[in-house]
Amino acid sequence: MKSKFWNYIFWLVIAAAFIGPGTVTTAASAGANYQLQLLWALLFSTLACIVVQEASARITIVSGKSLGQAIKDRFSNSSFVWFIGISIFLGCLAYEAGNILGAISGLALLNLGIPQWVFTSIIAGVSFLLLYFEKTKSVPQILGALVAIMGLGLFYAAFNVEVKWNELATGLFVPHLPEGSTLIVLGLIGTTIVPYNIFLGSGLAEGKELKSVRSGLIFSILLGGFISMAVVIVGTSVNGQFSFENLFNQLISDHGTVMGYAFAFGLFGAGFTSTITAALAGALTIRSVHPKGNSWSDQSLKFRRFWMAIILIGFGFGVSGIKPIPVIIAAQAANGLILPVLTFALCILCNSKLLLSHKNGMWLNLAMMVTLFATSILGLINVSKAFHAIVGIDFSFTGINQWFIVTLSIAVVTFTVFQIQKERRVNI
Template identity: 45%
Template sequence: MAKSISIRSGLSSVLFWSVISAAFIGPGTVTTCAMAGSRFGPALLWALTFSTLGTIVLQEAAARVTIASGLSLGELLTKSYGSRIRWVMTTLFIAVALGCAAYQAGNILGAVSGLSLLTADFAFLSPQVLTLLVGTACVLLLWQGSTRLIANFMGLIVFLMGIAFAYVAAGTSPAATHLLTALVVPTLPTDSLVLVIGLIGTTIVPYNLFLGSGIGQTQSLSEMRWGIVLAVLIGGLISMAILLSGTLVTGEFSFVMVADTLAARLGNWAGALFGFGLFAAGFTSALTAPLAAAITAKSLLGWQENSGAYRAVWLVVMAVGLTFGLLGVKPVPIIILAQAANGLLLPIVTIFLLIAVNNKTLLPAPYRNRLWQNIALLLVVGVTAFLGLRNLWLALSA
């Protein structure tokens, strides 16, 4: 880290890169982490340690390539391989857009579920009304077009959400030695493999690489590293706090059960804070999924920001999410297809990234990977390839 970076610019960078944390902390993360804590206690915390560090490695590499070359990840791929892989670029965009559209419904429904817990006494606020309110707020924020404003707004929401879950997690009081062991020692309790894959997969997500490379061109290397490391660490700590909060829950898992259990154990404030955290997770992800799809289109297909095509991408993603949200159903077939597509997408993107950060033609020596960075990236690529094949197998089996 450059020592010349000021506290103000450092905090601003952390807030800016909190968009990455907001993207991976969604209702799916809340559900997976809380369920992992409910079923296995803190034993699976190590999966979040790995995935948090893996996210830092991947995001730093993607942003470093962009800062050094002046090109986003998609533009770099196009320049390196030209029209020969135009079909690959189109396929990658379709896969990302499909995944964003499919999971947007879950994001909106998660935000509405959190609001429903907070507004249970107001009968006129039906789920449909809350869905329209959430959707309208997202559209207004996205329409104004400033990714920095959106990033800063979501950073504040993530920070408040972190306080909420950390406050609840503090009530679990696990033994310090047990907690430290769970953070660094991998264990696989019986029937825990699917949740381990889920914990890693909800943190290391492929579209975040395009999202990060598409918004970070204006930063210096030191600002980028400072911002990504701290922002992702904060996101990882929030995920860990959610998992620890889940250790208080026993019996059948549901959002209402979690809120009621926390309220019974710690007081009404804990249930209310969980409701706020769930809303914040859903709302921030409901912003980042359409934004990530649009920025991916800009990166891979060259569509300019604020153009009609660019806005059409995020509007379609938002419309799909709102439609299924208003119907109160989940697009299960589309989610299964998106799971298969994104299962293949993640290792492919990480392999392209590994090649890019070692490209002597496009990157000056100070920006290329060192040996330890290549080892770390290869480890992440190996694990993500396993996750991708595993997710594909699960999707095909389903």
């Protein structure tokens, strides 16, 4: 019983990784602008996240190879694997400052009168020391406990917001796209299914039993999804333009000081845990794709230098207050391509002889195709937004843009179905 409990706590690191400041911002904005109408998008993205995270962990456990090595062996292309690895590392690097500043935003709501650079130094310093002195396998348990506490704060806030149960059920189970909500819906999906999380989960699954990993992942991702839904509910409290400060003040006005503090702590927890997981995931990703990565221990300088770089660069941007816009745009474009490419690779690997009796069945393949379609749309939108930002044009997911992206996503799914059929015929 005790080992099961710690297994669940361990895998809460995945929830810690995708519940960052971006998730809180997007979910709260969804609640503020559309009330409970977009909860279905979080339900879908939570289930889709379970599908891809379980697939990556299953590949690692059954094959005995890291995810990067499994992809390289199957597709016989090291440059393809390096493109995935470097793109994900670049994403971790670009968003680290946002994670640190998100944590500071939570503390700033409390009006403690402490300069931003002090908070930035403390958050970066604690993250650095935690990763330096703790083994990679131990850090998730600490982060898991923090996520549990953060979740309690946000659940407390959500349960104190008055909602109509019929509206909650409708928003959760009846897909509906209010006018102007398409990008918010895709944002909710994009902040839940995160490329670096796929490598993070795979790296942490090495040497573990499939049954315990599967149960831990499902528990963690479901809890993370519920926390995101709680943020949507809390966001419905906002009157007028959404901002963290407006939501904080509204919660205090409607429900008292404790409610405001619960939200502020939740926002801090989201940023702090994501600061650590982004750095850890970046290092695990490079170790996974590097030819000699298997020989890197958690304490080796070769492994540590990658998470050190992410934290230090994030700290630098956080202290200066400068947003690395060019790097963020490049990361958005690269990660936009990576998510559907990585989902495609998982689809092929889960139907290959590599997994023996643990290959996908019909229902899992269907779930992965739906996930691939959604991630393809999301990825193409991110690439389009990055391109439009470079040329200085506003992007709109309407008209010819929408038609082109949806059509291309259907083509990606169709191609993948044929590749899966070919893969399974080869394995007979």
